Amino acid sequence: KRGIFEGTIKFKLHKQANASLNSGIDLQEVVKLPHGEDRNDWIAVHVVDFFNRINMLYGTLCEYCTEQTCPTMSGGPKYDYYWCDGINYKKPTALPAPKYISNLMEWVEEQINDENIFPVKVGVPFPKNFTPTVKKILTRLFRVFVHVYIHHFDKLLALEAEAHVNTCFKHFYYFIKEFELVEKKELEPLREMTERMCHC
Amino acid sequence: MATVGEQTPVVSNHTKDKATKAKVTLENYYSNLLSQNEERENRYRLLEQSMEKEGLSDEQKNERRQQHATKETEFLRLKRSRLDIDDFSPIKVIGRGAFGEVRLVQKKDTGHVYAMKILRKQDMLDKDQVAHVRAERDVLVEADHQWVVKMYYSFQDAQNLYLIMEFLPGGDMMTLLMKKDTLTEEQTQFYVSETVLSIDSIHKLGFIHRDIKPDNLLLDAKGHIKLSDFGLCTGRKKSHRTDYYKDLSQAKAGDFCDYNKSSNPMDSKRRAESWKRNRRALAYSTVGTPDYIAPEVFLQTGYTSSCDWWSLGVIMYEMMIGYPPFCSENPQETYKKVMNWRDTLIFPPEMPISNEARDLIKKFCCDPEHRLGANGIEEIKSDIFFKGVDWEHIRERPAAIPVEVKSIDDTSNFDDFPEIDLKWPTYPEPQGQEAQDKDSKYKDWVFINYTYKRFEGLTQRGNPFPKS
Ligand SMILES: Nc1ncnc2c1ncn2[C@@H]1O[C@H](COP(=O)(O)OP(=O)(O)OP(=O)(O)O)[C@@H](O)[C@H]1O
Numbered sequence: 235k236r237g238i239f240e241g242t243i244k245f246k247l248h249k250q251a252n253a254s255l256n257s258g259i260d261l262q263e264v265v266k267l268p269h270g271e272d273r274n275d276w277i278a279v280h281v282v283d284f285f286n287r288i289n290m291l292y293g294t295l296c297e298y299c300t301e302q303t304c305p306t307m308s309g310g311p312k313y314d315y316y317w318c319d320g321i322n323y324k325k326p327t328a329l330p331a332p333k334y335i336s337n338l339m340e341w342v343e344e345q346i347n348d349e350n351i352f353p354v355k356v357g358v359p360f361p362k363n364f365t366p367t368v369k370k371i372l373t374r375l376f377r378v379f380v381h382v383y384i385h386h387f388d389k390l391l392a393l394e395a396e397a398h399v400n401t402c403f404k405h406f407y408y409f410i411k412e413f414e415l416v417e418k419k420e421l422e423p424l425r426e427m428t429e430r431m432c433h434c
Numbered sequence: 435m436a437t438v439g440e441q442t443p444v445v446s447n448h449t450k451d452k453a454t455k456a457k458v459t460l461e462n463y464y465s466n467l468l469s470q471n472e473e474r475e476n477r478y479r480l481l482e483q484s485m486e487k488e489g490l491s492d493e494q495k496n497e498r499r500q501q502h503a504t505k506e507t508e509f510l511r512l513k514r515s516r517l518d519i520d521d522f523s524p525i526k527v528i529g530r531g532a533f534g535e536v537r538l539v540q541k542k543d544t545g546h547v548y549a550m551k552i553l554r555k556q557d558m559l560d561k562d563q564v565a566h567v568r569a570e571r572d573v574l575v576e577a578d579h580q581w582v583v584k585m586y587y588s589f590q591d592a593q594n595l596y597l598i599m600e601f602l603p604g605g606d607m608m609t610l611l612m613k614k615d616t617l618t619e620e621q622t623q624f625y626v627s628e629t630v631l632s633i634d635s636i637h638k639l640g641f642i643h644r645d646i647k648p649d650n651l652l653l654d655a656k657g658h659i660k661l662s663d664f665g666l667c668t669g670r671k672k673s674h675r676t677d678y679y680k681d682l683s684q685a686k687a688g689d690f691c692d693y694n695k696s697s698n699p700m701d702s703k704r705r706a707e708s709w710k711r712n713r714r715a716l717a718y719s720t721v722g723t724p725d726y727i728a729p730e731v732f733l734q735t736g737y738t739s740s741c742d743w744w745s746l747g748v749i750m751y752e753m754m755i756g757y758p759p760f761c762s763e764n765p766q767e768t769y770k771k772v773m774n775w776r777d778t779l780i781f782p783p784e785m786p787i788s789n790e791a792r793d794l795i796k797k798f799c800c801d802p803e804h805r806l807g808a809n810g811i812e813e814i815k816s817d818i819f820f821k822g823v824d825w826e827h828i829r830e831r832p833a834a835i836p837v838e839v840k841s842i843d844d845t846s847n848f849d850d851f852p853e854i855d856l857k858w859p860t861y862p863e864p865q866g867q868e869a870q871d872k873d874s875k876y877k878d879w880v881f882i883n884y885t886y887k888r889f890e891g892l893t894q895r896g897n898p899f900p901k902s
Contacts, residue, residue, distance in 0.1 A: 255464055259467060265465060268506070269478065269503070270499060270506070271510075272510075274501075276510065278510070278514060279445075279513055279514055288458075290456045290459060290460075293456070295449075297446060297448070297449045346514075354514055356508050392445055393450075393453040394457075395453055398456070398457050398460045401460065401464060
């Protein structure tokens with residue numbers, strides 16, 4: 235699962251992601267933990283929601299993201315991601331992007347459906363490994379953004395879905411920042427775009 | 435590898451559909467997020483205000499805040515729990531409509547009893563009922579008070595939409611009217627008064643029902659009225675504006691044959707009998723009955739909320755006379771009679787009713803400019819027919835016909851539907867494994883975000899990862 239960073243060419247998004255949905259909502263504000271709310275419950279509900287939305291967004295691109303167009307799971311020339319889940323892929327393995335992402339989504343879904351990790355019944359506490367698991371989930375979901383932005387941005391434009399994806403990305407970014415859930419180095423592939431889009 | 439310089443990709447219809455679905459979902463998501471956020475803040479503000487009013491000590495306040503936070507957390511958990519039909523046990527089929535059936539069900543974990551409306555997606559798409567369902571959901575979600583059936587959850591699977599609503603054990607007005615020959619003047623006054631208040635409550639929300647009929651007037655455990663089924667409601671949203679009667683009106687307008695002379699005038703008793711015999715079939719037919727629909731609704735010229743008062747006039751007539759004024763052999767004939775109401779709204783001499791009642795029916799069933807209620811609800815409330823009605827407390831007082839309910843899941847006020855298998859319906863899988871994902875057939879996006887998030891409600895998790 236480790237990302238292996240290679241390549242040195244400075245890669246830039248050819249079009250500048252800017253548009254966002256005008257929903258009148260301050261995304262940076264809404265991710266904040268409400269007064270008296272349980273941090274884990276707040277995080278859990280967001281993780282499930284983000285999974286749903288990112289999964290759906292990537293789903294619209296699956297016609298364009300094929301083993302031919304994307305033989306590796308990369309985020310530009312500098313970053314390649316290898317899949318490893320300890321079961322079917324015991325060692326980090328290079329996979330075509332669609333295969334990688336499909337494994338990733340299935341894995342995330344398994345996690346959020348596991349009531350030992352994401353308890354649903356009222357009163358059942360979250361497990362000790364909740365935060366590390368969530369970090370792993372969000373780190374992996376971030377890579378889907380990386381791949382989509384760097385390799386399929388033109389498709390988003392063609393589908394007029396740029397604003398939608400940007401809004402979702404911003405929301406995601408503010409959220410992981412607020413609760414420090416993704417390592418800085420993982421954010422590197424989209425750093426410039428993020429700085430511009432999220433003003434930070 | 436870089437996408438720079440690539441040709442603009444050709445977008446397939448399949449992808450276009452998916453993208454539309456995703457975009458609609460996201461737009462809804464973010465506009466809901468805003469209102470959810472506001473609602474949450476509002477709940478907290480209300481708590482603080484009421485604590486201030488009650489003059490609680492700091493300690494008591496903290497305890498209340500704690501309780502409130504616990505409730506909010508529970509709500510977040512509920513949002514993550516998924517519901518499907520297996521969370522409910524079917525108890526009985528209690529109703530049937532044009533596009534689905536209604537069952538009494540019990541939620542397995544809590545034991546709570548609900549009415550579950552099952553709507554088959556494919557049927558609705560075939561019959562252009564998409565706007566119908568959206569509208570129904572929109573009203574059910576927004577309306578939140580005593581005069582409207584409360585909706586708790588909704589979810590969907592590949593075949594069906596499921597609405598989980600409060601179960602009203604008293605049955606519906608259609609069934610009541612079929613059981614009784616006619617209602618007394620006093621009983622009629624009671625039901626019409628309550629219906630006035632319930633119609634007014636949805637008008638206040640900015641909705642026009644357009645399809646008020648006895649089937650949609652439900653009775654609660656004590657015999658009081660609640661409005662259900664907002665299928666044809668029209669409101670502020672685009673999807674409400676589909677005009678279902680366009681074809682009918684274009685095909686039939688102007689063709690008024692002299693049915694009055696040609697058909698043998700039946701006496702009202704025989705008419706009532708034949709009406710009642712055919713009534714159920716009418717309720718189940720997808721064409722529906724135009725008996726209760728105001729004439730201007732059929733026309734392209736526009737109508738206002740006052741069209742619902744027309745429907746109430748028709749229902750009131752049926753309550754007292756035993757059949758609705760324009761009933762005929764078939765919907766086309768009925769349609770003609772409605773359009774020609776000036777000649778066809780006749781009170782049979784052998785069914786005498788009071789002048790007040792007749793006048794009120796005529797004030798409802800008239801042209802929209804002169805219709806009672808066009809200038810607001812007060813002119814209705816002060817009509818002489820309603821003399822003595824305690825508008826403020828009518829719901830708290832005993833109903834005109836008390837409902838006898840032995841238990842929370844008593845279905846004795848409903849018909850039997852022995853022909854419907856109580857097992858959860860299953861439908862043949864689409865051909866082939868991927869047929870599911872070739873979703874242009876189901877146009878799933880219409881239903882996405884269907885799930886309603888009431889404070890005590892649930893949301894569902896999205897679609898499984900699309901495999902392709
Ligand atoms: N909440 C409820 N509690 C008890 N019974 C109900 C409830 N909702 C519906 N019913 C019963 O089911 C019948 C059919 O319901 P409904 O009218 O909503 O169906 P429908 O498919 O929308 O039909 P249509 O669109 O033709 O009005 C009602 O007449 C009533 O008898």
